[in-house]
Amino acid sequence: MGKIKIGIVGTGSISNYHMKAYRNNADAEIYAVCDMNAQRAEAQAAAFGASQVYTDYAGMMADPQVDAVSICTWNNTHAPFAIQALEAGKHVLVEKPLCMTVQEALEVEKAVMKSGKQLQIGYVRRYDPNAAMLKGWITAGEVGSIYYAKASSIRRLGNPGGWFADKTRSGGGPLIDLGVHIIDLCWYLMGRPKVKSVSGNTYKKLGQRNHVQGLSFYKSADYDAESNTVEDMANALIRFENGASLMVDVSFTLHARRDESSVRLYGDKGGLEIDPEVLLISEKSNTIVTVTPQTDHASFDADQAFQNEIDHFIACCREDRSPLSPVQDGVEMMKILCGIYESAEQGREIVFD
Numbered sequence: 001m002g003k004i005k006i007g008i009v010g011t012g013s014i015s016n017y018h019m020k021a022y023r024n025n026a027d028a029e030i031y032a033v034c035d036m037n038a039q040r041a042e043a044q045a046a047a048f049g050a051s052q053v054y055t056d057y058a059g060m061m062a063d064p065q066v067d068a069v070s071i072c073t074w075n076n077t078h079a080p081f082a083i084q085a086l087e088a089g090k091h092v093l094v095e096k097p098l099c100m101t102v103q104e105a106l107e108v109e110k111a112v113m114k115s116g117k118q119l120q121i122g123y124v125r126r127y128d129p130n131a132a133m134l135k136g137w138i139t140a141g142e143v144g145s146i147y148y149a150k151a152s153s154i155r156r157l158g159n160p161g162g163w164f165a166d167k168t169r170s171g172g173g174p175l176i177d178l179g180v181h182i183i184d185l186c187w188y189l190m191g192r193p194k195v196k197s198v199s200g201n202t203y204k205k206l207g208q209r210n211h212v213q214g215l216s217f218y219k220s221a222d223y224d225a226e227s228n229t230v231e232d233m234a235n236a237l238i239r240f241e242n243g244a245s246l247m248v249d250v251s252f253t254l255h256a257r258r259d260e261s262s263v264r265l266y267g268d269k270g271g272l273e274i275d276p277e278v279l280l281i282s283e284k285s286n287t288i289v290t291v292t293p294q295t296d297h298a299s300f301d302a303d304q305a306f307q308n309e310i311d312h313f314i315a316c317c318r319e320d321r322s323p324l325s326p327v328q329d330g331v332e333m334m335k336i337l338c339g340i341y342e343s344a345e346q347g348r349e350i351v352f353d
């Protein structure tokens with residue numbers, strides 16, 4: 001079998017991680033890139049040796065040489081681009097979130113089933129070496145049954161602006177952008193229990209805060225403060241059918257003392273922390289202990305995680321096997337995320353059938 005020829009759509013910031021990882025994979029060839037910003041597409045093609053450059057996605061989809069695509073565009077294009085690729089007989093790796101609505105997720109799922117092609121969601125945290133280590137501990141019974149998890153991704157100043165702040169292109173703010181990572185990580189480590197209900201709150205009190213002085217980061221060039229249509233922060237309680245629960249809070253901006261990222265899971269035999277560092281809390285001979293593993297990855301290693309994600313995608317394409325982060329998990333995630341937005345809007349808990 002020859003190399004899998006890859007077409008990458010969206011040559012912005014995250015595409016670099018995809019392209020570096022494809023370049024390192026002996027079974028993949030970066031064949032084409034596509035971006036409606038021609039200059040950006042040309043630059044990425046030159047940097048990574050793609051022979052074809054498209055500014056129109058339909059053109060890349062009509063190219064029979066493309067075996068598989070990485071979708072690295074704004075969230076509003078994920079579902080239509082994934083469906084187009086599947087209908088053209090191409091495998092798909094789509095960045096998180098899968099899409100913007102439950103309806104879209106169901107349509108993508110239908111297209112996957114019909115095409116028989118692979119679709120992998122870029123839930124990169126699942127491919128982190130630490131997530132694999134924790135999954136191994138959980139499978140080995142180290143923490144027993146996980147009944148509670150708590151995750152935070154708090155930026156005190158970090159609304160990226162641009163399309164991230166435009167709900168029509170992003171589908172929402174920190175919940176759909178940051179929350180998707182930590183909710184998925186917890187849910188995956190908890191064994192993907194079926195969601196029973198969600199109760200959430202969203203707040204839009206601070207905006208992008210580009211009036212603050214002395215700070216250069218997170219001031220997007222195309223940002224118009226007047227057009228910020230996403231929440232600043234969100235919190236939620238997610239209940240699962242097996243009785244487990246997950247509490248989450250996320251922000252693009254908040255009067256918090258510092259940025260904070262934490263992911264913690266609690267079982268009936270032990271506890272786990274993955275962010276900010278990996279820990280196992282347990283009992284040894286009637287003593288409560290905290291175990292710190294010796295590992296090369298003290299915390300989340302983005303380069304390694306993206307490499308694992310891309311290597312897994314290529315292996316799934318070649319061997320025709322289902323990915324670790326399949327479309328069904330995207331449908332469940334969209335139920336959770338959209339349910340939280342709906343709950344916040346209606347001021348009540350949303351219960352699923």
Ligand SMILES: NC(=O)c1ccc[n+]([C@@H]2O[C@H](COP(=O)([O-])OP(=O)(O)OC[C@H]3O[C@@H](n4cnc5c(N)ncnc54)[C@H](O)[C@@H]3O)[C@@H](O)[C@H]2O)c1
Binds near residue numbers: 040055074077122
């Ligand atoms: N896995 C992660 O940790 C992670 C991190 C950042 C972003 N992302 C995801 O990656 C995606 C892209 O984010 P980014 O930060 O790279 O954004 P970006 O704005 O830097 O890049 C997106 C690119 O897509 C192009 N584009 C948009 N619509 C297009 C269309 N219809 N046709 C052709 N090109 C189009 C834009 O011109 C732009 O160059 C988002 O879905 C985001 O959620 C994932």
